[in-house]
Amino acid sequence: MSKETKQNNFKFNPWWIYLAIGTVFVAMWISGQSRWVDTQKTSISRFYDFLEAGDVDKVEVDNDKFVTVFLKESALNKEAHKKIQKKDLLGNKNLGPHYSFQISSEDANFPKDLKEAKATKKISDYDYKTSSDFTDLLINLLPIIILVGFWIFMMRRMSSSSGGGGGGQIFSIGKSRAKLFDEKNDVKTTFKDVAGLEGAKEEIQEIVEFLKNPKKYTDLGGKIPKGALLVGPPGTGKTLLAKAVAGEAQVPFFSLSGSDFVEMFVGVGASRVRDLFKQAKEKSPAIIFIDEIDAVGRARGKNNFSGSNDERENTLNQLLTEMDGFGTDTSVIVLAATNRADVLDKALMRAGRFDRQIYVDLPDIRERKEIFEVHLSPLKKVENLDTDFLAKQTPGFSGADIANVCNEAALIAARNNKPAVDKQDFLDAVDRIVGGLEKKNKIITPEEKRAIAIHEAGHATVSWMLEHAAPLVKVTIVPRGQSLGAAWYLPEERQIVRPNQMLDEMCATMGGRAAEKVIFDNISTGALSDLEKVTKQARAMVTVYGLNEKLGNITYYDSSGQTDYNFSKPYSEETARTIDAEISIIIEAQYQRAINLLRENRDKLVQLADILIEKEVIFKDDLEMIFGRRPFEKEVFEQ
Numbered sequence: 001m002s003k004e005t006k007q008n009n010f011k012f013n014p015w016w017i018y019l020a021i022g023t024v025f026v027a028m029w030i031s032g033q034s035r036w037v038d039t040q041k042t043s044i045s046r047f048y049d050f051l052e053a054g055d056v057d058k059v060e061v062d063n064d065k066f067v068t069v070f071l072k073e074s075a076l077n078k079e080a081h082k083k084i085q086k087k088d089l090l091g092n093k094n095l096g097p098h099y100s101f102q103i104s105s106e107d108a109n110f111p112k113d114l115k116e117a118k119a120t121k122k123i124s125d126y127d128y129k130t131s132s133d134f135t136d137l138l139i140n141l142l143p144i145i146i147l148v149g150f151w152i153f154m155m156r157r158m159s160s161s162s163g164g165g166g167g168g169q170i171f172s173i174g175k176s177r178a179k180l181f182d183e184k185n186d187v188k189t190t191f192k193d194v195a196g197l198e199g200a201k202e203e204i205q206e207i208v209e210f211l212k213n214p215k216k217y218t219d220l221g222g223k224i225p226k227g228a229l230l231v232g233p234p235g236t237g238k239t240l241l242a243k244a245v246a247g248e249a250q251v252p253f254f255s256l257s258g259s260d261f262v263e264m265f266v267g268v269g270a271s272r273v274r275d276l277f278k279q280a281k282e283k284s285p286a287i288i289f290i291d292e293i294d295a296v297g298r299a300r301g302k303n304n305f306s307g308s309n310d311e312r313e314n315t316l317n318q319l320l321t322e323m324d325g326f327g328t329d330t331s332v333i334v335l336a337a338t339n340r341a342d343v344l345d346k347a348l349m350r351a352g353r354f355d356r357q358i359y360v361d362l363p364d365i366r367e368r369k370e371i372f373e374v375h376l377s378p379l380k381k382v383e384n385l386d387t388d389f390l391a392k393q394t395p396g397f398s399g400a401d402i403a404n405v406c407n408e409a410a411l412i413a414a415r416n417n418k419p420a421v422d423k424q425d426f427l428d429a430v431d432r433i434v435g436g437l438e439k440k441n442k443i444i445t446p447e448e449k450r451a452i453a454i455h456e457a458g459h460a461t462v463s464w465m466l467e468h469a470a471p472l473v474k475v476t477i478v479p480r481g482q483s484l485g486a487a488w489y490l491p492e493e494r495q496i497v498r499p500n501q502m503l504d505e506m507c508a509t510m511g512g513r514a515a516e517k518v519i520f521d522n523i524s525t526g527a528l529s530d531l532e533k534v535t536k537q538a539r540a541m542v543t544v545y546g547l548n549e550k551l552g553n554i555t556y557y558d559s560s561g562q563t564d565y566n567f568s569k570p571y572s573e574e575t576a577r578t579i580d581a582e583i584s585i586i587i588e589a590q591y592q593r594a595i596n597l598l599r600e601n602r603d604k605l606v607q608l609a610d611i612l613i614e615k616e617v618i619f620k621d622d623l624e625m626i627f628g629r630r631p632f633e634k635e636v637f638e639q
Helices: 002-009 015-031 044-052 073-077 110-119 133-159 198-212 238-248 268-282 311-323 365-376 387-392 399-415 423-435 446-465 499-509 511-520 525-543 573-600 602-615 620-627
Strands: 056-062 066-071 099-102 125-129 179-181 227-231 253-257 286-291 332-338 356-359 472-476 486-489 617-619
Touching: 044 056, 044 066, 044 099, 044 110, 056 073, 056 110, 066 073, 110 125, 198 227, 198 238, 198 332, 198 356, 227 238, 238 253, 238 286, 238 332, 253 268, 268 286, 268 311, 268 332, 365 387, 365 399, 387 423, 399 423, 423 486, 446 472, 446 486, 446 499, 446 511, 446 525, 446 573, 446 602, 446 620, 472 620, 499 511, 499 525, 499 573, 511 525, 511 573, 511 602, 525 573, 573 602, 602 617, 602 620, 617 620
Parallel strands: 056 125, 227 332, 227 356, 253 286, 286 332
Antiparallel strands: 056 066, 066 099, 179 253, 472 486, 472 617
């Protein structure tokens, strides 16, 4: 049994033949080197002198032309032979041959002289040999044969069509680098593994149905869509949906990235597009999935610094032609994913190429619960873990963020030697991901610690007093990441935002600096991130959403992204001054509003800061104990 197994595992490598031939040539060459010694050239006249002096031991004549002379061991010490090596390269005695020369037809008496020298015992022996010129030729050609063999080996490596990967495959550079998945491949992801995204899944499932049962749709005169574009923020599950299609569809599935078309050589991108669609048509019906299509599908002519013969544009032109041009085949459906749909070319987005645009948005609270349940299944967790609570604690999280939370929670539980992952581990994981790693060993003076506590208590106090500010979850003055303190809120998930809601949020954001002004009558650099946030919000109110009375119902937002490449603003200098003034007025008004609120509740602010200094972390219950229950608080923990 074991012998059979060994025989089955044995694989013959044809390169062993080349190795054996090379070894034979090397052995022949080495044997012809006469133990690696240099033979001195001499003449026939000097040979006769050596012969008369009694220095010669024996003579060999090769092909009646080449003569090699072996000296006696005693003769090697003479002055006449001082140029002869005493030892070879291996460290052994140099046994010869020591001299060599050639004879010609004029030296007809040479054989007779050798015979007489042996008879008179001047030499011990002589020998006539006949060697093959072919062997000498092979030995001389050995370096050339090795070089040619190495060149053939490299060219075969470079011309192999084994995928796109390694360097040097120059002859397959125009081949598509798409990875093919079919029903025989091990693709385990299905639509059951995709939580949430109900609308996107419905449309994607319908595309799979088009390919499985096209007659159902074409009998009524309809046409199968040629392409679907998945658009959405990073981490929302666009690539996961494509993997689910690969797992569900019983058709060949070609997967690649937009950057796989990009190459430094001219024309390679277009060649790979042609080869990709050629392969897909040969296996039709088939699906092509291009991830991050914005790498190749960016709008043409938007970059003023690139010429009209840009390689990326040539690749895009070929892609447009293959998707909807002369000779296209409707049995190939193209799926693509991007989070930069605003920069894609309009010709790529039109019907007939990408007939459907499927928006994959951030999950809402119900979808987050489903995503948590998917990622919690492989974890060893405590019983009765409240997934509703976890979903409510992660507003604005994408599917990838939730997967990261679950993994981080498991790591934290293992770090604390817990037998199972519990609720606190998930809360710590959210804090770790949002705020960064705790730095309890960071040196902070008591004065700085009090300033940080006042700042964070100011945020908590103002947000507690305002109706539309996000409800507080917890406040900490333990440094995390680059921040010295942080406040966690549970924002309401709104589809539209009104001006009073935005102003309340801005006022709560300015609460930290306002608290420093009220308590210390001085401000610090600790409000940098707060100022950046409110400045962006105020600018959006004025220039994007048209929520400013002085400028009126006007927006300078360009969804096409064209303004990114323009050197001029879409408004005059006078309007720019008005915009700057209105932004400043909005921010200063909310700053003064926060100061007034904190002056009215100064004692409670100081009390909250003292608790924060003592505990380093405070929760919603601590604020209720000081301020009482919020009169306008909504039941945010209910769906």
